[in-house]
Amino acid sequence: MMLAAACAALGAGCRESVLKDGRTRLEFWVTPARVDTAVVRLQTLLAPIDGAELSRSPEDPGWQTAMREFHQPVEVAGRIRVRPPWHAPAGDAIDVVVDPAMAFGTGQHDTTRGCLELLLAVPPGPLVDIGCGSGVLAIAAVKLGFAPVWAWDFDPLAVAATIDNARANGVALTVGPRDALHARLPPAEVVMANLTATILTTLVPRIAECPPRAAILSGMRREEIDAVCRAWESTGLMPAERRVGPEWGSVLLTRP
Ligand SMILES: C[S@@+](CC[C@H](N)C(=O)[O-])C[C@H]1O[C@@H](n2cnc3c(N)ncnc32)[C@H](O)[C@@H]1O
Structure with a gap:
């Protein structure tokens, strides 16, 4: 991934x-x-x-x-519709437009969809999207009422894509070219991170500096989920909901 x-x-x-x-x-x-x-x-x-x-x-x-044929609109729980710019908005779902030729995050991947589904279960508040790629999660979060929303990525091309996609969606984000393993995280109540099991585990000390009330983690292979959840226990967050596909898993952690 x-x-x-x-x-x-x-x-x-x-x-x-x-x-x-x-x-x-x-x-x-x-x-x-x-x-x-x-x-x-x-x-x-x-x-x-x-x-x-x-x-x-x-x-x-x-x-x-x-x-163009491959990138079709993706609906998440009937509430969010992620579409490429050449498809028109449709229906009542929250409309998120993402240019797929720019960075990872078109809604096609199980991990992105898992994060969006779990995001629907979290009460809005300040949120940071770590590893924002195209900005799809951060943009959806703003449209769901989360504010302020920080979108961080260490890849300058992902940062540029997030800024362009945020403009196309008319949403305000604080986009940062940051390596999450080496920067102090913003004071977000909710953390979203679609990375890898190794990076998620390495992130734990950063999270413990500024513990959120909820975290949505993804990018883990299904067999890695339990180990990542155990590593995050030291932040006080425990698994509340999961979305597990044939290969990838996403998990919502909350403070009991
Ligand atoms: C799998 S993509 C997720 C994109 C989008 N959030 C989604 O869910 O579709 C992971 C992103 O994390 C970024 N990334 C990986 N390690 C990072 C780190 N240490 N700090 C910041 N960004 C990182 C990558 O550049 C990539 O854009």
């Missing part, structure tokens, strides 16, 4: 699928002008991963159409 996040910020559409033999395939549609940069970045990211392979398909004049 972090690979998809890193590459999405290159201006690539990304699709993840699990092959019959259990390996994960990531497909990227990359703007022709950025293909060489994307290949170099992927080679660097893949180098430490055992058995990872990179193959490049010839330039496909239909890549934009393929990407």
Whole structure:
């Protein structure tokens, strides 16, 4: 998932699928002008991963159409609809428009959807979205009444994407180019973090400095959820609700 996040910020559409033999395939549609940069970045990211392979398909004049067909609007619990800009708003659900060619977070991924579903169960208040990617969670939070909302990411391309997407949605966010492992967190009552199990666990001392009343954690493989929840117990937060898919899990932690 972090690979998809890193590459999405290159201006690539990304699709993840699990092959019959259990390996994960990531497909990227990359703007022709950025293909060489994307290949170099992927080679660097893949180098430490055992058995990872990179193959490049010839330039496909239909890549934009393929990407547009792949990125369809996503509805979450009938309350939030995340759509790419080329789809019109529809229905009564909260409308969140996200440009999928900019950064991770289009609502297609189980982890993003899990976070949005759990967010619906949390009373509004000040919130920080750690690892905001496209800004999708932070933007939805503002539209659900959370304020103020901080959106942090250490990837400058994700920060730029969040600012652009916030403008497109007409919402106010405090967007920060921050590495959450090294910065003091803002005084948020609610923390959202769709990262990885390792980063979530490493974050615990930062969270303990300024303990929130609730946290929504995602980006864990389903078998990693319990260990992450145990690591977060020292912040006083306990699991209250989970969304677990075939591969990924999201959890809401609250203060009992
Ligand atoms: C999986 S994406 C999640 C994007 C979006 N929040 C969502 O739920 O769809 C994770 C994001 O976290 C960012 N990230 C990873 N480690 C980080 C750190 N230590 N500090 C800040 N951002 C981080 C990545 O750059 C990436 O944009």
